Amino acid sequence: MSDDPRERFLNDLKRELRRGPLTRRRAVREITAHLDDAVNELMATGMTETAALAEALRRLGDVGTITSAFHELRPQRGRRWGVRGLRSPAWVAVGAMSLVTALAAELPQTSGARAKTPVPAAVHFSHQARPIKHERHRRRS
């Protein structure tokens, strides 16, 4: 294991980046160039090499953050109905409307339309539903 923070970072990156060999090589080359450029720019402002490297590595982010970003943005084959499908304006409007309705129900004083709601309907339903289900089960056995 290297004591040089630059080498240690790049070795960790090579090891953790689970991509095809070409993509991995390219990513490591680009990030290495980015790191070296950042170190040179920081040294040009008067920083020592050690301080510049530490600052450049901090700005670049840790290996886990970079590799997980690569992993998250990897194309997903065969996943046609994921979260993406729920990002359409219609779905967001439905979600926002549900949220507003739920908030209005929780806070009746904010809505003049809901003056009397003594017992939530769901409570009645659950009380009625349970014995019926239990009865059917008993008959089978």
Place this chain on the structure above:
Amino acid sequence: MLDVAEGSLYPVLHKLEKEGLIQSRWEVVNGRRRRVYATSPAAVRAVRERLDRWRRLSGAIDSVFVSAREAAGE
């Protein structure tokens, strides 16, 4: 305002390139190899589409909250 790790830019760039929205090539600048990225013509269309989508989305959210405020008598 946003504290984003600079290294997480590369996965995004690679993805945009795969989608044909940007193009890249290696160049040597002051004796150093650098990957240079440029937008493709498809990117202009994509930006327009995404702006339109964002306007529709924010309009839909605004309309929900405006009607909720009106219902609350504000």
